[in-house]
Amino acid sequence: TGNHWGYGKEDGPSLWHRNYPVAQGSRQSPIDIIPHQAAHDHSLDAIILNYDHCTSINISNNGHSVVVEFDDSDDRSVIRGGPLDNAYRLKQFHFHWGGKGCHGSEHTVAGMSYASELHLVHWNAVKYKNFSEAATAPDGLVVLGIFLETGDDHRWLHVITDALYMVKYKGSLTDFKGFNPKCLLPSSLHYWTYLGSLTTPPLHESVTWIILKEPISVSEKQLGKFRMLLFTGEEEDQRIRMENNFRPPQPLKGRKVRSSN
Numbered sequence: 008t009g010n011h012w013g014y015g016k017e018d019g020p021s022l023w024h025r026n027y028p029v030a031q032g033s034r035q036s037p038i039d040i041i042p043h044q045a046a047h048d049h050s051l052d053a054i055i056l057n058y059d060h061c062t063s064i065n066i067s068n069n070g071h072s073v074v075v076e077f078d079d080s081d082d083r084s085v086i087r088g089g090p091l092d093n094a095y096r097l098k099q100f101h102f103h104w105g106g107k108g109c110h111g112s113e114h115t116v117a118g119m120s121y122a123s124e125l126h127l128v129h130w131n132a133v134k135y136k137n138f139s140e141a142a143t144a145p146d147g148l149v150v151l152g153i154f155l156e157t158g159d160d161h162r163w164l165h166v167i168t169d170a171l172y173m174v175k176y177k178g179s180l181t182d183f184k185g186f187n188p189k190c191l192l193p194s195s196l197h198y199w200t201y202l203g204s205l206t207t208p209p210l211h212e213s214v215t216w217i218i219l220k221e222p223i224s225v226s227e228k229q230l231g232k233f234r235m236l237l238f239t240g241e242e243e244d245q246r247i248r249m250e251n252n253f254r255p256p257q258p259l260k261g262r263k264v265r266s267s268n
């Protein structure tokens with residue numbers, strides 16, 4: 008119906024351009040990051056994450072991913088510094104992942120993909136009066152991308168994976184208070200940055216991407232719990248496992264990727 012889109016053969020990334028022509032635009036995401044072609048920009052400051060008074064509100068299954076939303080009514084959880092001229096408020100975070108034994112990150116590094124990718128979505132509340140307005144502005148959003156690789160158990164990810172059974176079906180939502188995503192950060196905040204877009208419809212070209220170079224480690228068991236989620240709703244006959252919810256890399260079209268040192 009209407010602008011229905013997904014990750015299947017009939018509604019996947021290669022077909023999104025039919026309802027969202029910007030899919031073939033000049034600053035689409037994700038991209039393949041080639042480290043030695045990234046410009047080392049010594050003017051790039053460190054990024055600053057002020058997540059101390061972070062307030063998660065709920066966790067939900069929107070039929071495309073699992074999303075944790077935050078109270079963005081004030082500047083309590085912001086990202087600033089790095090390539091940014093303003094502070095950007097944390098709105099939500101979500102994940103992209105593969106199938107069993109398959110990798111599912113969106114950005115790739117020299118053609119190599121990670122098992123999964125975490126996106127922390129922020130908006131420019133200095134210049135725009137609400138998220139929706141920021142979401143269509145060229146400097147409206149910042150998404151902090153963190154790669155997940157399989158290895159040891161992540162000591163805090165279980166707080167999220169233990170809640171996934173409550174949001175198994177598309178359209179489900181439940182309270183999820185007091186979670187601070189600071190616990191999901193790797194030890195180094197070294198990053199690549201470039202101008203891009205949302206990686207799902209509506210694919211707005213409004214995102215300054217900041218991708219951390221250092222992945223975090225999660226266990227195969229923890230990652231497997233994401234795959235118990237469903238793309239489909241409780242009332243639907245078909246039960247389709249939520250996996251491989253990633254868009255492949257898009258053409259760079261002359262863009263420069265910068266690297267913090």
Ligand SMILES: NS(=O)(=O)c1ccc(S(=O)(=O)c2ccccc2)s1
Pocket residue numbers: 099126128142150204205206207208209211
């Ligand atoms: N994968 S991603 O981080 O690029 C991303 C896709 C969609 C969103 S959004 O739900 O914030 C959103 C933002 C604007 C309009 C509609 C949804 S964030």
Ligand SMILES: [Zn+2]
Pocket residue numbers: 101102103126206
């Ligand atoms: Zn995402």
